[in-house]
Amino acid sequence: MKKHHTLALILLVACLSFFSAHPVAADEPQQGDVKKMNLGSGVGLELCFIPPGKFMMGSTAEEKAWATGIEGGAQPGTIREQYEGEPRPMSVSDGFWMGRTEITMAQFRRFVEDTGYVTDAEKAGGVTQVFDHEWDRYYYPSKVVHPWKSVANKSWRDPGFGIPMKEDYPVVCVSYQDMKAFCTWLTDVERKAGRLSPELEFRLPTEAEWAYACRGGSHESHYFWWGNDLMEGKGRFNISAVDFLPNRDTIWPLANAPWSDGYAFLSPVDHYGEKGRNGFGLADMCGGVWEFTLDHFDPEGGHERIHFKDKQQLSVSSPVCRGGNYFDVPGNARCAVRLGIASVSYSDSRDGFRICLGAPKKTVPVPRTE
Numbered sequence: 001m002k003k004h005h006t007l008a009l010i011l012l013v014a015c016l017s018f019f020s021a022h023p024v025a026a027d028e029p030q031q032g033d034v035k036k037m038n039l040g041s042g043v044g045l046e047l048c049f050i051p052p053g054k055f056m057m058g059s060t061a062e063e064k065a066w067a068t069g070i071e072g073g074a075q076p077g078t079i080r081e082q083y084e085g086e087p088r089p090m091s092v093s094d095g096f097w098m099g100r101t102e103i104t105m106a107q108f109r110r111f112v113e114d115t116g117y118v119t120d121a122e123k124a125g126g127v128t129q130v131f132d133h134e135w136d137r138y139y140y141p142s143k144v145v146h147p148w149k150s151v152a153n154k155s156w157r158d159p160g161f162g163i164p165m166k167e168d169y170p171v172v173c174v175s176y177q178d179m180k181a182f183c184t185w186l187t188d189v190e191r192k193a194g195r196l197s198p199e200l201e202f203r204l205p206t207e208a209e210w211a212y213a214c215r216g217g218s219h220e221s222h223y224f225w226w227g228n229d230l231m232e233g234k235g236r237f238n239i240s241a242v243d244f245l246p247n248r249d250t251i252w253p254l255a256n257a258p259w260s261d262g263y264a265f266l267s268p269v270d271h272y273g274e275k276g277r278n279g280f281g282l283a284d285m286c287g288g289v290w291e292f293t294l295d296h297f298d299p300e301g302g303h304e305r306i307h308f309k310d311k312q313q314l315s316v317s318s319p320v321c322r323g324g325n326y327f328d329v330p331g332n333a334r335c336a337v338r339l340g341i342a343s344v345s346y347s348d349s350r351d352g353f354r355i356c357l358g359a360p361k362k363t364v365p366v367p368r369t370e
Contacts, residue, residue, distance in 0.1 A: 031217075031280065035097055035357075037190075039110045047097040047357055048281040055092070055212040056221040057302050058085040059336035063223050071230055072331025073255020084336040085301025087221045092212045096358030098205060101269035101283050102170035102291060103182065103353055108156060109167070111182045114189075120175040120345040121155040128173040129348040130160035131265070138253060147327075148348075159349040161265045162246050168268040170289045170352040176319045176344040177365050179204055179292055179353045186355070205356040207295040207302045207320050207338070213356075214285045214323065214335045216278030223334045224286050225278040230330050234259045236276045237287035238267040238326045239333050255329040265326055282354075287333040289352035290321040294363050297340025306361055317344060317368040325350040343368045 029049040037045040059067075059081070068076040111117060121128035127150045135147040154160040156173045174182075183202045190196035205213065216225045226232050233239070234257070241257040243264040244250065252264070261267065270276065270283040277283045295302070296309040296316040309315045318340040324333025327350055341351070344365035 029095065029097075034100070034281070039107060039186075041110060041113075043106045043110050045107055046100040047355075048100050049095060050092075050098050050209070050213050050280050050356075051095045052093055053091065053212065053217065054219055055090060055215050056087050056219065057090045057208070057211055057304075057336075058087045058221070059223075059334070060087055060221055063221070063228075063334070063336065066223065066228075067331030067334060067337075069331075071255065073329035074331035079299075080332075080339070083299050083301065083338050083340075088301075090208055090212070090304045092209055094359055096205070096209060096356050098209070098213050098280070098282060098356040099354045100277075100281060101354070102289055103179075103355060104167060104269055105156070105165060105169050105171050106167035108171040108174065108182060111185050115181075115185055117178075117181055117185075119155055119173070119178045119347070121173050121347045122157075125152075126155075126345075127152050128154050128159075129346075129350070130154045130173070131162075131349060133160075133162060148350075154349075155347075161349065163265065166268060169266045170269055170284075172266070172289055172349045172352050173347045174351070174353065175347045176204075176292055176316070176341065178347070180363075180365065182353075183355055199359065200357055201360045202355050202357050203361060204292055204294045204353060205358075206306045206361065207293040207322070208304050208306075209356060209358070210291065210293045210322050210354075211302060211335070213280055213282055214278070216280050216282070216285070218279065221336070223336075225335055230257065233257065233286075233330075235261075236272055237261070237284060237333070238263055238271070239287040239324070240327055240329055252327060255331070257330055263326065267326070285323060286335065287324050287326060287328070289325050290339070290348075290350055291323050292341070292351065292353045293320045293322060294361060295320045297338075299340070302338060306363070308363070309366070313366075314362050314364045315366045316363045317366045318342070319344060321351060 031051045033049040035047040064081040067074045132149040186202040240252040241261045295307045297318040
């Protein structure tokens, strides 16, 4: 009995010695922590802490088959699902903060008001992709007419939906270059105010950070952040669903989620509340709007470390977007879905972004030449 007491005392002393030599920082962020920022003019922004961890990148053959099947509705026979790659374990070694929602109209407006910034779509010769109100159907199989067109007179201020834009809608029709400019502005504002150390910056997430954050802490390769069952997505995300297009008695064609999500186009960010947030507290990680990442697109699949077109020059000409959008069929709004954007100046009324706060990571946007 005395021997057991002696052993317990030795272990206690060892533990106390360890914690004395390795103190735990009281202010070190933990999962569940939320950082609230004031951008001025009554506009706020929330960030959720994402701890380091492991996750699965890519999708299984079974998932790809579902995505191109009756319920998923993605077009079979294309190479799009191949971009996701096979399931493979990856890790994010450093914790970071991520926006609870995509950047909103109000938040982007604060940036423009403060800087006078002009987006790529608003510059001379600039264009953006918007909904074509003259479009009525695809006319398949005789021909294919898509419901989007490139125009020169629309931008984030008026994305051309034909409905009033709300300040809590995600901002769209902004490019990779516009998004980086927003992040630079926010970093400068916070540093000048003494609220941000040189070891951190606001930026777009890397593709690995986004993919990890999207799955909400799950180590498995689920179709959506809540699991594999599409029906469990009811009341959770904005997707092509049973909602009438403006001034019409028709809904989006092709595969639809078999319920109404209340919106034919954009929904307000965090509209679905707690049910629409994943395990990290992030809202709208599937559907809604495509979200850009820092990385250059690799058609073979995503990378654990940031991927560049030219590593030595840190160049990106075709950014990666993730997560699908309000127009997409369910199979195209999964955690693993990824596409390459046409250029760093391209903008679209289906595309937006979500910021993160983490270790600085430089990229150099360059025009595509191929």
